[in-house]
Amino acid sequence: MKDDEKQFNREIPWDGQVLTVVPTYNESENLERLVTRLRQLPGDIHVLIVDDGSPDGTGAIADLLAAADPGVHVLHRSGKLGLGTAYKTAFAYGSQQGYPYICTMDADFSHSPESLPELLASAAAGCDLVIGSRYVPGGAVVGSPPLRQFISYTANALAHRVLGLSARDCTAGFRCYRLQVLRTVDLEAIFSSGYSFLIEMAFWVERAGFRIGEIPITFVNRTEGASKINKREIYKAMYTILRLRTHSLPWERILSFWKRHRQRS
Numbered sequence: 001m002k003d004d005e006k007q008f009n010r011e012i013p014w015d016g017q018v019l020t021v022v023p024t025y026n027e028s029e030n031l032e033r034l035v036t037r038l039r040q041l042p043g044d045i046h047v048l049i050v051d052d053g054s055p056d057g058t059g060a061i062a063d064l065l066a067a068a069d070p071g072v073h074v075l076h077r078s079g080k081l082g083l084g085t086a087y088k089t090a091f092a093y094g095s096q097q098g099y100p101y102i103c104t105m106d107a108d109f110s111h112s113p114e115s116l117p118e119l120l121a122s123a124a125a126g127c128d129l130v131i132g133s134r135y136v137p138g139g140a141v142v143g144s145p146p147l148r149q150f151i152s153y154t155a156n157a158l159a160h161r162v163l164g165l166s167a168r169d170c171t172a173g174f175r176c177y178r179l180q181v182l183r184t185v186d187l188e189a190i191f192s193s194g195y196s197f198l199i200e201m202a203f204w205v206e207r208a209g210f211r212i213g214e215i216p217i218t219f220v221n222r223t224e225g226a227s228k229i230n231k232r233e234i235y236k237a238m239y240t241i242l243r244l245r246t247h248s249l250p251w252e253r254i255l256s257f258w259k260r261h262r263q264r265s
C-alpha cells in the first residue's frame with residue numbers, strides 16, 4: 001500500500017459503505033450544496049434523498065444530482081407523508097442494500113456534513129447508534145429562537161425522566177445507525193409517522209439493549225427555507241412519550257420477561 005493510501009485509510013476508521021439519508025420537503029435552496037459537501041467527504045459516502053413531492057422542485061434537483069453521480073440515490077413519495085415514514089422507507093432501502101452504516105441528517109445545514117465522519121468513527125469504535133447531540137458537554141445551539149429551544153429542551157427532559165432514556169438529545173435527527181440495529185428493531189411496529197419517530201426510535205434501540213453514544217455538535221438554525229415543524233408535531237411528541245411510558249410500566253416488563261423466558265424454555 002502506498003503512503004498516501006495509508007494516510008487516506010487512517011482518516012476512515014469505518015469499514016464498508018455508508019448511506020446518508022436526507023429527507024426533504026421544500027429544500028431547493030439547500031439540497032445541491034449539501035449533497036456536494038457530503039460527496040466531498042472521505043470514504044465515498046452515498047446519499048439517499050427521500051423527497052415527498054416538494055412543490056418547490058426539490059425532487060427535480062435530486063434527480064439531476066442522482067443522474068450526475070452514481071453515489072446519489074433518490075426516492076420520490078407522492079406527498080408530504082411525514083418525517084418518520086420517510087426514515088422508515090429509507091431504512092428499508094439501506095437495509096435491503098446492506099449498507100453497514102446508515103446515517104440520517106436534515107437538509108437545512110443545521111447538521112454540519114463535516115461532523116459526519118466523527119459520528120461514523122464513534123460507530124466504528126463500537127456504538128450501535130451515535131447521535132449528534134446538542135445537549136452533551138461541548139454541544140451547542142446557534143440561532144434557534146428561545147421558544148424552539150425551550151420546546152426541544154422540555155421534550156428531551158421528559159424523554160429522559162418519563163421514559164428513562166439515557167441519551168441527552170433524543171429528538172436529534174443527526175444519527176448513525178449500524179445496520180444490525182435497523183434489522184433488529186421492528187420498524188413496522190413504530191407508530192409515529194412524524195418528528196416523534198426520533199424519540200420512539202431512540203426508545204426501542206435502547207430497549208433492545210444496543211449501545212448508544214453521543215457526539216457533541218453545534219446545531220445551527222436554518223438560514224434558508226422554512227421549518228416544517230408545527231404545534232401538532234409538538235403535541236404528538238408529548239403523546240408519544242406518554243404512550244411509550246406504558247411500555248415501561250412494571251407489568252409490561254414482567255410480561256416481556258415472561259415471554260423471553262418462554263422462548264428460551
Ligand SMILES: Nc1nc2c(ncn2[C@@H]2O[C@H](COP(=O)(O)OP(=O)(O)OP(=O)(O)O)[C@@H](O)[C@H]2O)c(=O)[nH]1
Pocket residue numbers: 022023024025026027050051052080081082083086105106107108110173221222226227228229
Ligand atoms: N421527506 C420528508 N421530509 C421532511 C418532512 N418534514 C420535514 N422533512 C425534512 O426533514 C428535515 C427536518 O425538518 P425541519 O423543517 O428542518 O425541522 P427541524 O429541523 O426539526 O426544525 P427547524 O429547526 O425549524 O429547521 C428537513 O430536511 C426537512 O426538509 C416530510 O414530511 N417528508
Ligand SMILES: [Mg+2]
Pocket residue numbers: 106108110222227
Ligand atoms: Mg431543521
